[in-house]
Amino acid sequence: MRRLRPPLLLPLMAVLAGCSGIQTIGGREGRDAALINDLFTIFCIVTGIFFAAIMAFLFAAYWRRRGWRADRMPDEEVVPSRHRALRLGLFVWMGAVIGGLMALAVASFFTDRSLAFPNPGRKPVVSIELTGYQWWWDAKYHFQDASKDFRTANALHIPLGAVTMIYLKSNDVIHSFWVPNLAGKQDLIPGHVNDIVLVPAKAGHYRGQCAEYCGLQHAHMALDIVVDSPADYARWLAAQTQPSATPTDPRALAGYNYFMRRQCSACHTVAGTPAGGQVAPDLTHVASRATIAAGTLPNTSGSLYAWIADPQGIKPGNNMPYLGLNADELHAVVAYLETLK
Ligand SMILES: [Cu+2]
Numbered sequence: 001m002r003r004l005r006p007p008l009l010l011p012l013m014a015v016l017a018g019c020s021g022i023q024t025i026g027g028r029e030g031r032d033a034a035l036i037n038d039l040f041t042i043f044c045i046v047t048g049i050f051f052a053a054i055m056a057f058l059f060a061a062y063w064r065r066r067g068w069r070a071d072r073m074p075d076e077e078v079v080p081s082r083h084r085a086l087r088l089g090l091f092v093w094m095g096a097v098i099g100g101l102m103a104l105a106v107a108s109f110f111t112d113r114s115l116a117f118p119n120p121g122r123k124p125v126v127s128i129e130l131t132g133y134q135w136w137w138d139a140k141y142h143f144q145d146a147s148k149d150f151r152t153a154n155a156l157h158i159p160l161g162a163v164t165m166i167y168l169k170s171n172d173v174i175h176s177f178w179v180p181n182l183a184g185k186q187d188l189i190p191g192h193v194n195d196i197v198l199v200p201a202k203a204g205h206y207r208g209q210c211a212e213y214c215g216l217q218h219a220h221m222a223l224d225i226v227v228d229s230p231a232d233y234a235r236w237l238a239a240q241t242q243p244s245a246t247p248t249d250p251r252a253l254a255g256y257n258y259f260m261r262r263q264c265s266a267c268h269t270v271a272g273t274p275a276g277g278q279v280a281p282d283l284t285h286v287a288s289r290a291t292i293a294a295g296t297l298p299n300t301s302g303s304l305y306a307w308i309a310d311p312q313g314i315k316p317g318n319n320m321p322y323l324g325l326n327a328d329e330l331h332a333v334v335a336y337l338e339t340l341k
Contacts, residue, residue, distance in 0.1 A: 027180055029200060029227070030179075030199060031118070032183035035114050036111070042104070049100070118197040123163045126159065128140065130167065130188070131171055135210070139151065153289075154289065155224040155226070155291070157226045159228055159229075164197065166197070169192075170188040170189055172190065174187055175188040181207075203227045203229055205225075210223075243272025243284070252339050255334070258332055260273060262323075269282045270340065287339065293315055293318070
């Protein structure tokens with residue numbers, strides 16, 4: 001076989017480089033993702049074998065008839081043994097086709113059945129209501145004791161060893177929930193509740209991405225998913241259910257006052273304060289998140305300054321307006337947000 005030359009090798013390497021990491025269709029860190037990947041592998045193998053066989057027949061036929069011309073055709077003698085061989089070959093081929101199709105059907109059936117029963121082991125269930133907004137994710141964690149419910153945004157923590165039920169809603173247009181390392185895709189549809197089940201198999205940090213074009217900033221609508229060990233998850237839950245404390249540091253306190261008295265609080269909620277806006281990400285524990293603006297920027301002081309100074313420069317068209325803070329106000333508000341651990 002001819003060796004792959006570099007110009008062919010490079011794109012191949014680029015494609016395969018996409019097969020590992022925090023957002024990959026080759027991921028097997030969730031039960032559904034592993035099941036779907038296994039089915040995909042079976043389909044590739046079966047269809048690959050048939051493709052190779054058909055190509056082989058095609059080339060064999062071409063090879064045999066090289067230089068064939070109608071006017072030079074000799075009278076062919078009918079050789080009975082060749083007829084028998086051809087008939088046998090035809091039956092073998094039909095058997096192979098039927099067998100191959102049956103293998104695909106049976107494999108699809110069992111994958112489908114397994115996906116339909118996500119919790120045969122009766123594991124504990126975590127329940128999250130996830131609402132898509134242009135262009136961020138609002139999450140409400142629900143508990144049997146509703147007084148423990150809390151809200152967060154753009155980042156989900158879920159525990160290993162449990163089944164997470166996510167109820168998907170949309171506030172505006174159709175979005176799609178897609179965390180390929182963990183599971184398949186499911187749409188978020190206005191006026192309709194969909195659901196998807198996550199059964200993580202490995203702790204780690206994964207990336208989700210809205211997978212249904214939803215307007216200008218669709219590409220900047222990502223979601224951090226952290227699969228925690230049960231102990232880490234319990235710690236995270238305990239921290240999230242705490243309301244925020246009023247800051248004591250003077251600069252952060254000035255930021256708190258600005259936040260509560262000016263526009264910020266009309267859109268954003270900070271639990272335990274007068275800020276109760278419902279149309280923007282909950283900021284109660286914003287400092288504990290890895291990214292801001294739905295995965296657009298890493299959550300650093302620099303990013304917070306950049307975002308609050310000019311949200312439209314970073315994510316043009318998004319629903320947080322330019323607010324014209326002066327330098328002191330900006331320093332103060334960022335200092336306040338950084339206390340929201
Ligand atoms: Cu989208």
